Amino acid sequence: MLTFIFRRLLIATGLIFVISxxxxxxxxxxxxxxxxxxxxxxxxxxxxxxxxxKKFHLDRSLPEQYWLxxxxxxxxxxxxxxxxxxxxxxxxxxxxxxxxxxxxAICVSLVFGLVWGVWAAQRAGTWPDVVSSVASFALIxxxxxxxxxxxxxxxxxxASVPVLGTQSYGILFPNMLSxxxxxxxxxxLPGTILALGGIAVQxxxxxxxxxxxxxxxxxxxxxxxxxxEESVFYKHALRNAIRPLITGIGSLLPALIGGSLIIExxxxxxxxxxxxxxxxLERDYPTLVAINFIAAALIxxxxxLADILYAxxxxxxxxx
Amino acid sequence: xxxxxxxxxxxxxxxxxxxxxxxxxxxIALISVFVIAVFCLTAxxxxxxxxxxxxxxxxxxxxxxxxxxxxxxxxxxLGTDNLGRDVLTRMLNGSYVSLTVGFVAMTVSLLxxxxxxxxxxxxGGWIDNVLMxxxxxLLCFPSFFLILTAVALLGPNIWxxxxxxxxxxxxxxxxxxxAEFLTLRETEYVRAARALGQRTPKIIxxxxxxxxxxxxxxxxxxxxxxxxxxxxxxxxxNLGVQPPQATWGNxxxxxxxxxxxxxxxxxxxxxxxxxxxxxxxxxxDALREAADTRSERK
Numbered sequence: 001m002l003t004f005i006f007r008r009l010l011i012a013t014g015l016i017f018v019i020s021x022x023x024x025x026x027x028x029x030x031x032x033x034x035x036x037x038x039x040x041x042x043x044x045x046x047x048x049x050x051x052x053x054k055k056f057h058l059d060r061s062l063p064e065q066y067w068l069x070x071x072x073x074x075x076x077x078x079x080x081x082x083x084x085x086x087x088x089x090x091x092x093x094x095x096x097x098x099x100x101x102x103x104x105a106i107c108v109s110l111v112f113g114l115v116w117g118v119w120a121a122q123r124a125g126t127w128p129d130v131v132s133s134v135a136s137f138a139l140i141x142x143x144x145x146x147x148x149x150x151x152x153x154x155x156x157x158x159a160s161v162p163v164l165g166t167q168s169y170g171i172l173f174p175n176m177l178s179x180x181x182x183x184x185x186x187x188x189l190p191g192t193i194l195a196l197g198g199i200a201v202q203x204x205x206x207x208x209x210x211x212x213x214x215x216x217x218x219x220x221x222x223x224x225x226x227x228x229e230e231s232v233f234y235k236h237a238l239r240n241a242i243r244p245l246i247t248g249i250g251s252l253l254p255a256l257i258g259g260s261l262i263i264e265x266x267x268x269x270x271x272x273x274x275x276x277x278x279x280x281l282e283r284d285y286p287t288l289v290a291i292n293f294i295a296a297a298l299i300x301x302x303x304x305l306a307d308i309l310y311a312x313x314x315x316x317x318x319x320x
Numbered sequence: 321x322x323x324x325x326x327x328x329x330x331x332x333x334x335x336x337x338x339x340x341x342x343x344x345x346x347x348i349a350l351i352s353v354f355v356i357a358v359f360c361l362t363a364x365x366x367x368x369x370x371x372x373x374x375x376x377x378x379x380x381x382x383x384x385x386x387x388x389x390x391x392x393x394x395x396x397x398l399g400t401d402n403l404g405r406d407v408l409t410r411m412l413n414g415s416y417v418s419l420t421v422g423f424v425a426m427t428v429s430l431l432x433x434x435x436x437x438x439x440x441x442x443x444g445g446w447i448d449n450v451l452m453x454x455x456x457x458l459l460c461f462p463s464f465f466l467i468l469t470a471v472a473l474l475g476p477n478i479w480x481x482x483x484x485x486x487x488x489x490x491x492x493x494x495x496x497x498x499a500e501f502l503t504l505r506e507t508e509y510v511r512a513a514r515a516l517g518q519r520t521p522k523i524i525x526x527x528x529x530x531x532x533x534x535x536x537x538x539x540x541x542x543x544x545x546x547x548x549x550x551x552x553x554x555x556x557x558n559l560g561v562q563p564p565q566a567t568w569g570n571x572x573x574x575x576x577x578x579x580x581x582x583x584x585x586x587x588x589x590x591x592x593x594x595x596x597x598x599x600x601x602x603x604x605d606a607l608r609e610a611a612d613t614r615s616e617r618k
Contacts, residue, residue: 015453015456015457015460016460018453018457019457019460019461022457023461023469026469026470026473027469027473030470030473030474031473031474031475032473130348133605134348134602137598137601137602137605138594138598140597140601141545141549141594141597141598141601142594143549143552143553143569143590143593143594143597144553145552145553145556145572146552146572146586146590146593146594149572149576149579149586149590150586150587150590152579153579153580153583153586156580157580254459254460254461254462254463256462261464261465261468261557262553262556262557265556265557273465276465276469277468277557280468280469280472280473281472288469292461295461295462295465296460296461299459299460299462300460
């Protein structure tokens with residue numbers, strides 16, 4: 001087990017560097033420049049330009065730039081071109097909000113996906129199952145920003161609930177508990193909309209796995225020895241639903257981190273997606289490098305966690 | 321299950337026919353194919369007319385400030401936007417852009433995915449290792465963010481958007497094709513073809529690929545709505561196909577400033593995206609079920 005984790009960490013480190021290389025060269029080779037002024041602006045003296053280039057290593061060759069960027073990232077000295085604050089500090093402000101939103105969305109997807117998938121699998125082939133499968137594809141086909149707007153129209157017009165940001169402003173909270181509850185309330189709506197597609201995908205996945213398990217020999221054996229149908233289903237077939245649940249943790253994360261940008265924009269939620277989007281538009285190379293690095297690390301960590309969980313719950317899986 | 325029954329002679333029961341017969345037996349499949357056909361026909365007709373400079377019912381870019389933000393009426397069935405442009409006309413003109421993005425981006429990603437998956441699965445060894453590690457690396461990027469970065473850096477032009485979506489969404493297809501090839505390359509007919517001394521490309525494309533057709537076709541059908549939804553998402557952050565060319569996504573984006581006053585700017589184009597995507601997803605699912613030989617058919 002330990003050797004497995006160690007080997008996976010080694011591979012992950014390698015992958016992360018490949019990823020950072022790809023992202024760095026993709027960003028820097030693309031047209032456009034990070035200068036806060038127009039490149040041909042005559043009012044900026046060559047000395048100022050030179051000093052700016054030197055400060056952000058833009059005078060070096062690309063491989064050197066990559067090396068300096070990575071070195072500064074690890075020593076925490078990497079500064080944003082936009083406001084010259086340390087990149088890690090800028091990300092640190094946003095990361096907790098994004099993590100809370102995504103963890104909430106993943107939990108919602110897994111829990112509701114499980115319940116829905118099992119419900120549908122029990123009714124496979126009947127009309128409620130057909131309706132539920134159409135409904136699940138409807139959730140996948142919903143453009144997230146569209147449904148968010150429709151809900152916003154409804155909420156703002158018919159019930160004045162606070163939906164923007166991470167907390168209610170202008171209110172002094174008497175204690176930590178009510179402040180925490182207020183924060184959670186601000187996650188519920190964007191997080192649930194973010195999770196809609198995940199719920200549907202997860203439920204399809206779990207329904208398929210449970211149905212496949214129902215065709216296995218051990219289910220026939222369980223039935224043959226006279227076990228009641230509930231016991232066959234809940235004790236023997238349902239255990240198979242754990243596998244898609246774990247895969248879900250690993251596979252939902254990348255989609256969520258990307259997809260949360262749109263939801264963060266609509267709900268004025270200060271997360272990483274928004275930060276990354278602004279960094280792209282401003283050609284803020286250091287911030288982008290750091291964001292890509294951290295996002296990839298999170299995703300790899302999620303995958304590793306899923307693999308370890310696999311081995312923990314399923315003794316058939318051997319980790320060598 | 322594959323053996324022909326009494327009333328169906330073996331000749332008529334080719335795999336493709338069997339899949340199609342099972343497919344068109346489902347009401348949901350019929351409805352979704354109908355919806356897709358309506359969308360495609362509309363897009364084709366308005367697209368051809370737009371090429372010839374003919375627009376109906378109005379000119380999509382004709383502004384009419386006296387009639388701006390009018391709710392749906394007899395003159396403007398789906399209302400007008402903030403510049404008095406007819407929403408129905410703009411949606412019709414957006415339909416061929418959105419569907420083109422869907423079809424072409426899917427084709428690009430399918431081509432790459434099939435070639436990478438086929439090479440990886442057929443040859444195995446270090447080629448497989450290298451290709452699959454690249455896929456792993458690509459999967460570690462938040463995909464929408466990667467597409468957004470590429471489009472923002474290269475400039476939001478319709479062809480760039482299509483190519484970027486296609487170039488960055490083939491990973492799933494390649495894994496699927498690889499898995500198919502891993503099992504199919506060990507079959508007797510492939511070994512026979514190899515023993516007969518046929519060249520590798522011919523074995524891959526003539527013998528193995530047709531047998532992996534069903535799952536590939538299903539991913540193709542599902543890839544279309546995905547590309548449409550991604551383009552809509554890009555439009556939302558102003559990185560989609562640029563105005564004045566209307567797309568379903570950018571009509572919503574233009575309309576979001578009038579969220580509380582002009583619901584028709586949000587509801588109708590969103591409905592079009594939703595219905596088109598849903599029809600493709602349902603058709604893809606029905607096709608998957610029809611092609612799935614393992615599932616029990618009662």
